[in-house]
Amino acid sequence: MQTPVFSPSAPAPGGFYSQAVRAGDLLFLSGQLPLDLHGRIVPGGIVEQTNQVLTNLQHVLHAAGADITHLVQVTVYVAGMEHWPAVNGAYQTFLAAVPVPPARAVVPVSDLHHGALIEIQAIAMIIG
């Protein structure tokens, strides 16, 4: 049984997809872009964009009754590997309270939608 998850605090899906889908104990979160609720890229640079993406993901996690401590696997797409140090730093700060850092991959890509510098997708495990 797959259950769609929607958070009004995160940007609405820009295409035919759900913000997240729960299947059993697993929660599959769509890639989040650094968009505000009006669909605009947040001002600033890669650090601000990283924080916005993680905040959006956190809203979706909350809508499913989970939080960042439930993350098990995270895939980070960046528009250029030169962003890695800044992304890693912002990510570490955001997840500072997480006892076990999720498995992670960082993938440089040629382009992201809306010209974003970063997109993050994740899988979380919800116990109980």
Add this chain to the structure above:
Amino acid sequence: MANTRRNLLAAAALAVPAAAAPKNPKSKKSHFKDGRPTDGKAPLYSPAVTCNGFVFVSGTGKIDGGTIQEQTKYVLDSIEANLKHVGSSMAKAVKCNVYLSDIKNYGPMNETFRGRFGDNPPARTTVAVAAIPFGCLVEIEVIAEA
């Protein structure tokens, strides 16, 4: 490599009958074998793998060209055939990754993508990558419930 890939891609369209059940009933993982003759080398990957109640469908492309709409339709048809082959369906998809060779194809891809997964579509991530093997315009991978 090209032949292997072609065989795997062709398998879905041909809906070749194969035993999806694992040989070892205690195994939680089963590989969807297309049963086609190979060049004698070990296969690179399975079109789909079932594990712990989930089906993982390999990234699928259309290697003989076509418009982005044609390629997207072919890829989704192929994925649908693979899912059905192991007893799953598009409606059971929970996660979808879409790789585009050019972000300009985001809109046209969406036109063909819309509605293919039922009323409750899976979570999805779309990125443009530097290149997709064989010059494909789009490659899609899916995780579904078995």
